[in-house]
Amino acid sequence: MATAKAHTNIALVKYWGKKDQELIIPQTDSLSLTLDEFYTTTRVNFDQELTADQVMINGQQLAGPAAAKVTHLLDIVRQRSGLSARARVDSQNHVPTAAGLASSASAFAALAGAASRAAGLQLSRRELSRLARRGSGSATRSIYGGLVEWQAGHDDQTSYALPIMEQVDFGIEMIAILVDTHKKKVSSRFGMQQSVSTSPYYRVWPEVVARDMAAVKKAIAAQDIDQIGAIAEENALRMHALTLSADPGFTYFDSDTITAMTIVRELRENGVNCYFTMDAGPNVKVIYDQVNRKAVYSTLAAQFGTDRLVVAKPGPGIEIWND
Numbered sequence: 073m074a075t076a077k078a079h080t081n082i083a084l085v086k087y088w089g090k091k092d093q094e095l096i097i098p099q100t101d102s103l104s105l106t107l108d109e110f111y112t113t114t115r116v117n118f119d120q121e122l123t124a125d126q127v128m129i130n131g132q133q134l135a136g137p138a139a140a141k142v143t144h145l146l147d148i149v150r151q152r153s154g155l156s157a158r159a160r161v162d163s164q165n166h167v168p169t170a171a172g173l174a175s176s177a178s179a180f181a182a183l184a185g186a187a188s189r190a191a192g193l194q195l196s197r198r199e200l201s202r203l204a205r206r207g208s209g210s211a212t213r214s215i216y217g218g219l220v221e222w223q224a225g226h227d228d229q230t231s232y233a234l235p236i237m238e239q240v241d242f243g244i245e246m247i248a249i250l251v252d253t254h255k256k257k258v259s260s261r262f263g264m265q266q267s268v269s270t271s272p273y274y275r276v277w278p279e280v281v282a283r284d285m286a287a288v289k290k291a292i293a294a295q296d297i298d299q300i301g302a303i304a305e306e307n308a309l310r311m312h313a314l315t316l317s318a319d320p321g322f323t324y325f326d327s328d329t330i331t332a333m334t335i336v337r338e339l340r341e342n343g344v345n346c347y348f349t350m351d352a353g354p355n356v357k358v359i360y361d362q363v364n365r366k367a368v369y370s371t372l373a374a375q376f377g378t379d380r381l382v383v384a385k386p387g388p389g390i391e392i393w394n395d
């Protein structure tokens with residue numbers, strides 16, 4: 073029996089599209105910030121007595137495709153370790169599930185960590201990153217804390233994350249605006265595949281990302297939060313343009329998403345530098361230098377209320393322990 077705790081990460085340069093759907097090899101590199109406030113804790117117990125894997129999230133039994141994704145990852149661990157026993161998986165999400173706040177990232181990183189340890193495998197962090205990738209692409213990056221790059225690679229061996237700055241020693245922070253924490257209608261998995269296969273703009277996305285990756289790495293080296301934020305905001309808008317331009321077109325935005333974007337732009341016009349990014353969901357993350365926290369927080373609180381705001385700092389990498 074083993075437990076792992078992994079934190080979510082929010083991409084500054086997004087992963088949006090796979091080259092290989094079975095192995096989850098992405099079309100492009102991506103880069104993210106792991107957050108301290110949102111995480112998943114998962115315990116795995118292989119048990120000869122079980123006839124099927126049993127998966128609980130926040131005390132609720134999983135079934136259907138969500139359970140199948142967990143079993144798929146467990147099957148990889150069973151194959152590698154030679155174990156045949158089914159597992160009891162007990163997971164707690166300290167993040168809204170399937171709402172565009174990267175629950176799949178912390179969930180599959182934690183599952184990879186706990187399952188491999190419970191099966192007696194001693195994996196390096198790179199091997200863990202590759203294993204987490206088989207559950208959800210964004211989970212590849214949640215093995216590490218701080219600023220993390222996922223190198224796309226071209227096969228299972230070569231597609232993994234690398235830490236860029238595990239201990240972030242400058243003031244980058246995010247406020248998550250929880251505009252709607254219900255389960256989204258279009259999963260990240262389906263949404264990105266639709267974008268790849270039907271958006272006429274998808275063909276330029278790899279060029280956009282290549283340029284943004286180079287620029288964001290320079291901005292990180294210079295600890296230039298304004299530059300990092302500006303790149304992240306533009307990259308997010310271009311990612312969401314791929315959903316609007318799919319066939320049929322769709323969007324993860326709702327009216328509060330647009331309101332939040334407008335407020336961020338107004339704050340900037342008033343000299344308070346901050347930037348927005350959105351993943352596959354309506355919830356907005358605002359990026360800023362911690363010196364601006366008060367000004368950003370109070371303006372967002374006036375619109376959304378403090379109950380819907382979470383201030384998140386750079387968070388740590390995965391922790392795994394034997395129970």
Ligand code: ADP
Nearest residue numbers: 138163169170171172173174175176179259260
């Ligand atoms: P998100 O924006 O939250 O990452 P996704 O559509 O990428 O949304 O993934 C959500 C899916 O991830 C859920 O529907 C479920 O299948 C899976 N998931 C989330 N949390 C867990 C967990 N703790 N354990 C196992 N699977 C999880």
Ligand code: DP6
Nearest residue numbers: 083086087208209210260261351352
């Ligand atoms: C918008 O990793 O959730 O958050 O690999 O199909 O599980 P699957 O998708 P997922 O997609 C994340 C998309 C994103 C951008 C990002 O995190 O880079």
Ligand code: CO
Nearest residue numbers: 174176177260
């Ligand atoms: Co996800």
